[in-house]
Amino acid sequence: MKHLSKPCFFIATICFIVAFFLTCLDFNSFNHDFYKSEYDKLGVADEIGISRVELQETTDVLLDYIQDKRDDLNVSAVILGQERQVFNEKEIMHMVDVKDLYLTTMNVRMMTGIGFIVFGLLGILFDRKNALRNSTEMFIMGTVSALTLILFLGMYAMIDFDQFWLQFHYIFFTNDLFLLDPATDILIQMVPSQFFFDLVFRIAGTFLLGMVVLCGGCFYIRRKSK
Template structure:
């Protein structure tokens, strides 16, 4: 039973770190600015840099649940208009639900991790050693999974990006027309590939640090 609880701790910790990495990248305006410049999004969307940044900031505010709708106006190809159509708005409702749900899961997971840590301290005289071992094996397992993810992304990102949508969405609203819909023009598949890589690298960095910390403590105890 003790082993199962420590495994559960490792899984919850992994989830918290992953969701944190997603938040760090997804709400980083500098990330969007770099990607917009790299893919010449001002030309693709017909918005200048000022309007593009305005729309992006409002979009991120919506995903943070700081605004209720996506009725955003901007100058597009010289004409002031509402940026997103009905299909785009409906899809972003689903996306917002994912982000809001993810933050709730992270909060609950942090509470459970705190309670488990208290349980370890009170009931397990070897809790430091066992926790270090948990960190070490959590790091090893996650690095293997990240390497597998990188390989899958490298060989066929589109396929697994589609799988992501099939798993998390129960409709086809995510299939947008790049010729007419600005949301997909702003955030093309290349953007999501680079975003996924950055999330994976941040997550890998924290996981490696965790694993090294666990290994160092365990080795010190042996010595």
């Protein structure tokens, strides 16, 4: 059964990488300080014609809805001097899809987290003597593969982010509700392309830093164990 140890550790590594990436996505996507910083940098409140206070309140409602902490997106604000509902029907329908996608990713994170524990324990049980060597070897192999993929996608995003972001939506959404009009739709005015560019690379940076540190730890452990 010793020959099953490495495959188990490799599966555990993949599960960990997916769970860790989704954790980085979750942490950064709902970081309210990041939103405030981006709004100030991009002049979002002035662009929309809304007060900074109401913009932040609207953002809180939006993020709470995505995280399933509230059931609707009914929020009003004074925009260009007139009080109105912030989001129109198309924007709300798109956010229904976004919420479903987010909740699905969190379920995937939970399942891969469980998978990491289960396959890690199996890897240890199949070959206790070489568990440390096998686990670090597979972790390094999986990390190199993940970093290569992230760097490739990062280069694609750097070269043509609009096309990268469009392809992301075509892959994960089954309709074109995400094609919003920046001239009329508040949602896209709140989070324009530059916002998502900064968010994507913030998520990628957090993930890469974490994986490099962990991979370095594995190299250190392997060296010490020898």
